[in-house]
Amino acid sequence: MMEFSRRRLLQTGGLVGTALLSSGLAGTAFSRIAAAADDPLYAAAKKEGALTLYWGSYEQQTMEAIRDAFKATYPGIEVNLLRQASQTVYTRLRMELQGGVNECDSLGTTNLLHYTELKKVGALAPFEPADAVNLPDAFRGLDPDKMYHVGAISLTSINYAPGKVPTPPASWQALLEDQWHGKITTGSPAFSGDVANWVVAIRRKYGDDFLRAFGKQKPKVGQSNVDTVTDILAGERVVGSGAPFSYTLTQKAAGNPIDVVAPSDDAILNLGVTGILAKAPHPNAARLFTNFLYSKEVSLILQKNYWPTLRKDVAWAEGRSLDKLKWTRNTGDDLGPEVAEGIAKWKEYVR
Numbered sequence: 130m131m132e133f134s135r136r137r138l139l140q141t142g143g144l145v146g147t148a149l150l151s152s153g154l155a156g157t158a159f160s161r162i163a164a165a166a167d168d169p170l171y172a173a174a175k176k177e178g179a180l181t182l183y184w185g186s187y188e189q190q191t192m193e194a195i196r197d198a199f200k201a202t203y204p205g206i207e208v209n210l211l212r213q214a215s216q217t218v219y220t221r222l223r224m225e226l227q228g229g230v231n232e233c234d235s236l237g238t239t240n241l242l243h244y245t246e247l248k249k250v251g252a253l254a255p256f257e258p259a260d261a262v263n264l265p266d267a268f269r270g271l272d273p274d275k276m277y278h279v280g281a282i283s284l285t286s287i288n289y290a291p292g293k294v295p296t297p298p299a300s301w302q303a304l305l306e307d308q309w310h311g312k313i314t315t316g317s318p319a320f321s322g323d324v325a326n327w328v329v330a331i332r333r334k335y336g337d338d339f340l341r342a343f344g345k346q347k348p349k350v351g352q353s354n355v356d357t358v359t360d361i362l363a364g365e366r367v368v369g370s371g372a373p374f375s376y377t378l379t380q381k382a383a384g385n386p387i388d389v390v391a392p393s394d395d396a397i398l399n400l401g402v403t404g405i406l407a408k409a410p411h412p413n414a415a416r417l418f419t420n421f422l423y424s425k426e427v428s429l430i431l432q433k434n435y436w437p438t439l440r441k442d443v444a445w446a447e448g449r450s451l452d453k454l455k456w457t458r459n460t461g462d463d464l465g466p467e468v469a470e471g472i473a474k475w476k477e478y479v480r
Contacts, residue, residue: 170420173413175205180414182208183222185215185238185322186281186401188355188376191434198426199418206414214353215239215322222406226252231408234415237280239322239401242465244277247404253277254407256416260423263440268400280422281401282437284374284456285327287390288357290367297368300393301331304370305342313346314366316354317480318472323354326399327371328471329459334394337474343370344478361387371397378435378446395457 174180180199184192189212196208211218215238222233236243247253253276261269261278268279287304289297298304304313318325331339349366351357357369358377362385369377374396377389403422405415421427428443435446444450459467 170413170417171203174203174411174417177411177414178205179207179209180411180418181232181234182210182212182418183218183233183236184210184212185218185240186283186403187212187237187436188373188379190379191376191430191436194430194434195422195427198430199421202421202424202426203417206417208418214316214320215243216320217352219243231406231410233406234409234411235403235405235418237401237403239281239283239399240325240468241322241400241402242468243322244272244402244404245465247406248272248274248276252407254405254409254412256405256419258416258420258423260420263423263442265441271400271402277402277404278419279400279439280403280419282439283323283399283401284391284437284454285323285354285371285397285399286374286377287392288361288369288372288377288387289390290361290364290386291388292386293367297388297390298392299390301339301370302335302394304368305339305346309346309368311347312367313348313370314357314360314368315348315350315370315372315479316356317350317352318468318475320352321354321371322401323373323397323399324371325468325471326459327397328475329464329467330395330397330457332467332471332474333459337478340474340478344480348479350480358387375434375436382435391454391456393455395455398451398456398458400458 192210192212196210200206200208219238222236225232244253255275257275258278264279268282271277271279287298298309316324318328348370349360351360354371354373355376357372358380360366361369374389377387380387403419405412405419409415423439425440425443428438428440431438432443432446437445
């Protein structure tokens with residue numbers, strides 16, 4: 130068992146304070162650091178000394194804040210973060226696995242199908258994070274075999290440039306109006322799990338007629354839904370479809386000219402998922418990080434960055450909550466074929 134003296138706690142606390150005090154997380158972090166002295170999982174993870182994350186959930190700023198909070202709370206574990214679009218990190222992982230390369234410890238993407246596929250080929254390790262009991266009840270027990278868990282809750286919506294759009298489209302259907310021709314930006318379902326989830330929801334609501342009409346609007350198609358924010362702030366487009374609700378609000382709070390609309394015909398809720406690789410080179414560090422996702426530190430970071438929190442006892446920013454928004458979530462056993470068909474139809478009608 131590692132020795133954790135008062136002097137060591139104060140030295141580490143200074144580092145944590147520098148990283149976390151301004152965000153209001155220091156008190157919670159200090160408590161967790163003190164508890165870590167007697168945590169055998171931390172002791173085992175510290176012996177491994179490293180953690181590699183392949184992450185598509187959360188945008189760069191939020192994911193880096195979570196990484197930094199983990200490093201400050203658990204000194205001695207170096208974290209390597211690859212943050213790209215969900216399909217990009219998943220494709221890289223699959224290529225590595227096929228080549229017998231094992232670099233990734235923890236995968237986080239916005240596409241549930243990644244995990245059902247990995248589970249089928251035995252590429253995931255079971256783990257039950259103790260602190261996941263703090264998740265909202267509706268999002269607990271995602272996999273009965275505990276191979277993967279909820280790592281993020283995201284909302285897909287419409288964003289826009291307020292100075293250029295006095296009256297933004299209030300619904301998905303409104304995006305098809307003539308006034309938005311050539312003015313829309315969107316991500317791609319072939320790269321973004323959130324956009325793929327949006328395409329499934331749109332096809333369920335309105336069929337392929339919507340995609341045909343949407344393609345005729347000549348949207349600018351990027352990869353991640355975060356690209357809608359980039360395009361709007363760069364002045365390349367004025368309205369974003371399948372756009373990130375939380376990241377848009379973060380940019381608005383930072384003083385950037387962008388805002389978000391929760392569509393009257395439902396924002397689309399998607400679950401970011403996380404799992405530990407069966408051949409993870411640092412399995413204990415991966416377990417420690419997975420459990421850390423359900424800590425108050427992480428939910429306070431999510432609150433600060435306008436994301437839905439992962440704990441029932443930490444409120445969302447600005448008093449938002451799921452019961453105050455109109456939303457829908459894709460469920461069912463046919464999501465795999467629906468996503469594949471949605472991507473094919475997208476390529477046919479939109480790009």
